[in-house]
Structure formats: structure tokens, C-alpha cells
Amino acid sequence: MTAQRRVVAEVLDGDHVHLTADEVHARAVDKLPEISRATVYNTLGELVSLGEVLEVSTDRRAKRYDPNAHKPHQHLVCAQCGAIRDVHPAGNPMADLPDAERFGFVVSAVEVTYRGLCPACAGA
Amino acid sequence: MTAQRRVVAEVLDGDHVHLTADEVHARAVDKLPEISRATVYNTLGELVSLGEVLEVSTDRRAKRYDPNAHKPHQHLVCAQCGAIRDVHPAGNPMADLPDAERFGFVVSAVEVTYRGLCPACAGA
DNA sequence: ATCCTACAATGGACTTTGTCTAGGTCAAGT
DNA sequence: ACTTGACCTAGACAAAGTCCATTGTAGGAT
Known part of the structure; x- marks a missing residue:
């Protein structure tokens, strides 16, 4: 658990949160200015693999990340x-x-x- | 109805056909070598607007086009x-x-x- | 305390998918 | 024959995401 990963996890918290990777990055930068895009992508990928976060692709635009992975919806x-x-x-x-x-x-x-x-x- | 549109429509014919735009283009080129990517995209867009073809986005990769638009599935x-x-x-x-x-x-x-x-x- | 090693993070280049634009071609109407 | 307009083409561009070489860091070994 590094500072970068903690920040990404904090950004993705709450109900009805459906941020794109770029939005996650923008908010993470507010808390930790030197965090890079690649790290955000890597961390999101890990969270998805762990089943903590869902990937949602509703259109051709950016994937969105849904922290509400434990309640089916x-x-x-x-x-x-x-x-x-x-x-x-x-x-x-x-x-x-x-x-x-x-x-x-x-x-x-x-x-x-x-x-x-x-x-x-x-x-x- | 131009040669280009006919070729695109021909490529997208049959059951369980789910080609990406690039695949449509590749097959169209076999029949009409000078057809351009933009034309394929335009024609697919028109077919979708007309309701003749469905756009399917199952993942973050390319959209796929489904000619089976008239039977709900x-x-x-x-x-x-x-x-x-x-x-x-x-x-x-x-x-x-x-x-x-x-x-x-x-x-x-x-x-x-x-x-x-x-x-x-x-x-x- | 210093060094080593493994892992993580960084920045930037790259890829893929799709859109846009400027110009060219062709057929129909005048 | 000229104009018009629809259509097509090639290539530039843009957005989203991935990859990779390098740099940084934290913990263990010496």
C-alpha cells in the first residue's frame, strides 16, 4: 500500500461514483500532485483484478470505475x-x-x- | 445507393455477424480496393441511423456492427x-x-x- | 550505516479507434 | 458545356489506453 494507491482508493469512494480514469487522475493530482497517469491506470487495473472496483463501459467514451462492487446492481x-x-x-x-x-x-x-x-x- | 454502400451492406450480411469497423473495411477492400476507411465509417453510421444495423460495444475495443437489427436479441x-x-x-x-x-x-x-x-x- | 534488490512510479512514446477536413470525382439538371 | 451537390478519398487529428525504459524507494543483508 503506497501513497499513490491510497489516494486512488480514496478518490473512488462513495455511492453513485462513476469516474473515468482521467477524472480519477485529476482528483488524485489534487491530493498528490506528482502522481502519473500510468500509475492511476495501473492501480485501477489492480483494483479491478482484486474485485474491489467494477469497470463500466457504457459507451464508446472512457471506461468508468464503480467502487460499489460488493452490492450487485x-x-x-x-x-x-x-x-x-x-x-x-x-x-x-x-x-x-x-x-x-x-x-x-x-x-x-x-x-x-x-x-x-x-x-x-x-x-x- | 453507390457501389461503396452496396459493398458495405454485402459485407454485413448473415446471422451471427459481428464485425468491427476495421474488419468491415478489410472485407470491403477485397471487393472494392479503393474504398476508404472514412466511407466505411460513414456508411456504418448511416446504417445505424436507419436502424438497419446495431452498434454493439461489449468492451473497450472496437465497436461491432450487428446486421440482425430487426429481431430483438x-x-x-x-x-x-x-x-x-x-x-x-x-x-x-x-x-x-x-x-x-x-x-x-x-x-x-x-x-x-x-x-x-x-x-x-x-x-x- | 551502507549497499542490494525488488518493486513501484514516472514520463513519454506509441497504438488503437474513431472523427474531421480539404479536396476531388461523378452524375444530373440547366 | 457549366453548375451544383452528393459522395468519396487520403490523410491529419484526437481521445483513451498501453508499453517501456528509467528513476525512485523501502526493506533486508552485510
């Missing part, structure tokens, strides 16, 4: 501004995929992304 | 080799998101991605 994304909310749908989509539709794959996860417009973008 | 993705299969799960994930979990969003679409290992990668 899905995402609701604004098609216009990119805002993300964590949501907790009912049902179990995993159970909806019959064996006949698995084509021999070992299925280990399912991701559900709801797309639409957030209140601000829908109103405008 | 979801995707099963190999975490290792990136292979994609179309699947047709039961249930309606849209109905699983209660109003209380919509946070005022106007939700218009839902995407489900099953992740796992394909038979080849799981066996190895």
Missing part, C-alpha cells in the same frame, strides 16, 4: 449527457438464459444497461 | 477471445425496473450482455 445511462445511476431491478436475468441458448459457454456474469434520457436532458 | 460474449453470439433470453428486463428505480429518466432501451467463456476458451 445495474446501470441506467443517459444517452445524451452520459450520466449514470445505479439501479436495482427486480428479477434475475441470469435465470432468463436457458441452457439451449448458452451454446456451451460458461456464463459467469450478466450486465444490464438501461438507456434513456435523464430528467435534465429529457426536459431540455 | 441480446449478446453472449467470451471474456477471453471476444467471440459474440446472439441469444434470446426469456423474460422482459424492461419490466423489471420499477418506477421507483427510474429516477425520473425516460427509459427507452435495455441491453443485456452475458459474459463468460466460450467452449474453446473454457476448454483450454
Whole structure:
């Protein structure tokens, strides 16, 4: 545990936090000015490998990092501004995929992304 | 309808086709050597706008284009080799998101991605 | 206390994917 | 034949992420 890693972990803390790597870097720099982009990427990669943080790719833009890895949830994304909310749908989509539709794959996860417009973008 | 657009449409034909823009370009070049990358991108963009082709972003790598736009389906993705299969799960994930979990969003679409290992990668 | 070694961090170059722009070509209409 | 406009082309550009050689650092060995 180095100062750099601690800072990255601190930045990624809280609910409904979905920062891009660059945003994480910008905030980390505020706390530790000499931290480099590569270190932020490395540390985020390690956190993802450890299962402490989830990677979320909702569009072609930058990956986002979600510290809320321990409570299963899905995402609701604004098609216009990119805002993300964590949501907790009912049902179990995993159970909806019959064996006949698995084509021999070992299925280990399912991701559900709801797309639409957030209140601000829908109103405008 | 120009020669270039016809070639792109021809390349994107068939079931379980999920090519990247570059792959589309490579195959288009086989049929029409002078076709440019920009034209492929433009044409794919138009096909997506017309609703003839779906854009699929399963990872941080290139977008893939799915000509099977008229039958609703979801995707099963190999975490290792990136292979994609179309699947047709039961249930309606849209109905699983209660109003209380919509946070005022106007939700218009839902995407489900099953992740796992394909038979080849799981066996190895 | 000093040196060694392993690991981590740094900065910058590089790659990949996609977009943009300036110019060229071609067909249709006048 | 000239103009117009849509389409295409090549290449420059941009964003996001990765890689690599070098530098720094912390802990153990001497």
C-alpha cells in the first residue's frame, strides 16, 4: 500500500461514483500532485483484478470505475449527457438464459444497461 | 445507393455477424480496393441511423456492427477471445425496473450482455 | 550505516479507434 | 458545356489506453 494507491482508493469512494480514469487522475493530482497517469491506470487495473472496483463501459467514451462492487446492481445511462445511476431491478436475468441458448459457454456474469434520457436532458 | 454502400451492406450480411469497423473495411477492400476507411465509417453510421444495423460495444475495443437489427436479441460474449453470439433470453428486463428505480429518466432501451467463456476458451 | 534488490512510479512514446477536413470525382439538371 | 451537390478519398487529428525504459524507494543483508 503506497501513497499513490491510497489516494486512488480514496478518490473512488462513495455511492453513485462513476469516474473515468482521467477524472480519477485529476482528483488524485489534487491530493498528490506528482502522481502519473500510468500509475492511476495501473492501480485501477489492480483494483479491478482484486474485485474491489467494477469497470463500466457504457459507451464508446472512457471506461468508468464503480467502487460499489460488493452490492450487485445495474446501470441506467443517459444517452445524451452520459450520466449514470445505479439501479436495482427486480428479477434475475441470469435465470432468463436457458441452457439451449448458452451454446456451451460458461456464463459467469450478466450486465444490464438501461438507456434513456435523464430528467435534465429529457426536459431540455 | 453507390457501389461503396452496396459493398458495405454485402459485407454485413448473415446471422451471427459481428464485425468491427476495421474488419468491415478489410472485407470491403477485397471487393472494392479503393474504398476508404472514412466511407466505411460513414456508411456504418448511416446504417445505424436507419436502424438497419446495431452498434454493439461489449468492451473497450472496437465497436461491432450487428446486421440482425430487426429481431430483438441480446449478446453472449467470451471474456477471453471476444467471440459474440446472439441469444434470446426469456423474460422482459424492461419490466423489471420499477418506477421507483427510474429516477425520473425516460427509459427507452435495455441491453443485456452475458459474459463468460466460450467452449474453446473454457476448454483450454 | 551502507549497499542490494525488488518493486513501484514516472514520463513519454506509441497504438488503437474513431472523427474531421480539404479536396476531388461523378452524375444530373440547366 | 457549366453548375451544383452528393459522395468519396487520403490523410491529419484526437481521445483513451498501453508499453517501456528509467528513476525512485523501502526493506533486508552485510
